[in-house]
Amino acid sequence: MTHLARRARRGSAALAALLLLPAALGACSDDPPDPATQPASDGSGHDVGVQLFQWTWDAIAQECSTTLGPAGYAWVLTSPPNEHITGEPWWTSYQPVSYRLESRLGTREQFASMVDACHEAGVDVRVDAVVNHMTGQDVPGTGWAGSPYEHYEYPGTWTPADFHHCGLTPDDDIAMYLDRAQVQTCELLNLADLDTGAAHVRERLAAYLQDLVGLGVDGFRIDAAKHMATEDVAAVVAALPDDVAVMQEVIRGSAEPITPEEYTPNGQVYEFTYGKELAGVVAGSPGLALELGESTARYVRSADAVAFVENHDTERNGSTLSYRAGTDDALATVLMLAGTYGTPQVYSGYAFEDVDAGPRQDTDGRVLDATCAPDVAPGDDLAPGDWVCQHRWPQVAGMVGWRGVVGDAPVVDTWSQGDAVALGRGQRGFVVVNLGDDELRATLATRLPDGEYCDVLAGAGTCAPTRVRDGRVDVVVPAGSAVAWDVSRTR
Structure with missing residues (x-):
């Protein structure tokens, strides 16, 4: 079955599922029921995604079938699937060595099977795509799948001429975010910065994304999009089919020259202001949650936004809520899903003490499949490495279904x-x-x-x-x- 045929079938399945929901009160009366009092049947509320951070492909496949599809989640965001450096920390996944789909989360075959399983459950698959940079390692090494590499040399993929060497700071690292040239041509934390302004670099990156689309992937989170000129991102995603979702990581900074609004012609952007201000609302006056997203001075317009309570970075840097906030975290997600701002993304990760700590792994470094304890709930007593499974919390999963019922009602x-x-x-x-x-x-x-x-x-x-x-x-x-x-x- 072709990728487009699968998408059409999933859309029909989702609509059919909504139509099967019980009718509103009064359905048995002689008068025809008011459509406004019936569950939405147009799929307008079927938009919630979930980031299953560092979940293996096999675990995601199982979760799509048993939990995500039945709960009404529309899409799942995976961690980066390409070959990466070796090591225990979570951020090894964000240091590419090649574009082979072989990682500690699974093989190419397991990835393809996961996509098929999620599609069967009516869940789209979106991928975290690292296309701004390669590794940050000064010492040569070997990637997860055996590919040799140096900081600026990736045999068969990149040569030193394919990278920016900005020359604007002593070590070529970004020193000042008020300088656009530094942010988009210097290195982020020593990560070898690809020259995405070069046509052949763009073509190679587009080929990586096209390979994933060929396996059925429905969309991408463009990691570190802020560190690429908007026209560079545009050129890379232009090669993708029109129905492929694009979500760009562009963190809004006070008085910085690079803004999320610049990137909206390419697709949606993550609105970090929403998550940060929601944390403050929960700590102060919940009534202000009704106003989140309304200020054009602080937010991109709703249609352009991906809204979230937390993600893998913000739960570690403390700029938003996290699972540690217990019921406050769950209730913040309820408020997000109840409202109408943006496309909501739920987060689900693992417990940690060390912000660098990766998920639990076997002796060879493969990540162990995620497992959720029975009856997970906010405030569970968790040891480092335990899967939190926020997407299964009753408040969160219940609101996903609720949102599907209310649809686009005002x-x-x-x-x-x-x-x-x-x-x-x-x-x-x-x-x-x-x-x-x-x-x-x-x-x-x-x-x-x-x-x-x-x-x-x-x-x-x-x-x-x-x-x-x-x-x-x-x-x-x-x-x-x-x-x-x-x-x-x-x-």
């Missing part, structure tokens, strides 16, 4: 008081988040049709029905928790 019935916030999405869903230390009791306005609803965040098979009557609902929300109802789960 934000309505907003309410905030102290450490609590509530919002509705048209007549399809309603969510209340209580970040306070005390139980919340309130009577709130909602546009949900009258009837009894099950909390979709309580987990499968659990329903303590909550009644909506005359557009009002009495809510009781324990401290540090959330409730969410939608028209797919009624009593």
Whole structure:
């Protein structure tokens, strides 16, 4: 089956799954139900991705089949699949040695099987693509798959002439982010910086991405896009089919000359401001979450943004929340998934004490398959190396399904008081988040049709029905928790 045929089939499968969701209350009446009170059937809420950081290809394949597809995740972001330097730290994956699809996460054959398995589950596959640089090693070495390399010499791939040597700083490393030329032609942490302005370099990088597309890959995160001129990124991704998603890592910096807005003609960009400010909102007034994404001075427009609570870098540098924040981290993700800003990406990694520590590996350096403990939840007691599995937390997985039901329904019935916030999405869903230390009791306005609803965040098979009557609902929300109802789960 061709790649495009698979995409068409997955789209049909996703739409069919949404159509099979239970109808809204009133479906048995003589009057035809109002479409606004039924689960979205156009796939408009089927947009949530998850970054399974340092998960092996075999583990991702299994997770797509058992968890991601059934939960309603639209796509999964993998770690870089190409050959890299050897070593224990996580960042070895971000130091390419060649573009062979052989890494400590699995072989080319395992990668291809993973893509097929995810597609069968209705989940697209996006890849973290490292195309700005090669290794940062001054001493010659051998890559994971046996390829020899030197800092500026990669036999069969690159020669010293294929790299920038900026000459703007004593060691050719970036010293000042207010200088565009340094950021885009000098080296980031000694990583050999490819001359992406050269046509033959662009062509080789495009060939790597095209190879992955040939295996069925649906999109890419362009790592360190900020360190390449926007026209260089454009030239590399121009060779890809139009339906391949492009997400670019461009970290917004105060007063810096390079901005995320420059890169939006190439595809979406990660809006780091969102995650940073959401962490502050959770620590302060949750009601301000309703305003995140609205300031054009601080954010790219919603259609251009990938929104996230944390990723593998920010959980280590402390600029956003992380799994260590427990329920605050989960509730921040609830707020992200409840809103309408950007394309949301959930994060799922492993516990660590040392910020450089890699995932657990066997004696040969192969990463061990991820395993999630039964009934994972925020605040679990985790040892370094344990898989956190945030994407399985009931609050997170439940909101992924909720978002699929509400689709593109507008934000309505907003309410905030102290450490609590509530919002509705048209007549399809309603969510209340209580970040306070005390139980919340309130009577709130909602546009949900009258009837009894099950909390979709309580987990499968659990329903303590909550009644909506005359557009009002009495809510009781324990401290540090959330409730969410939608028209797919009624009593």
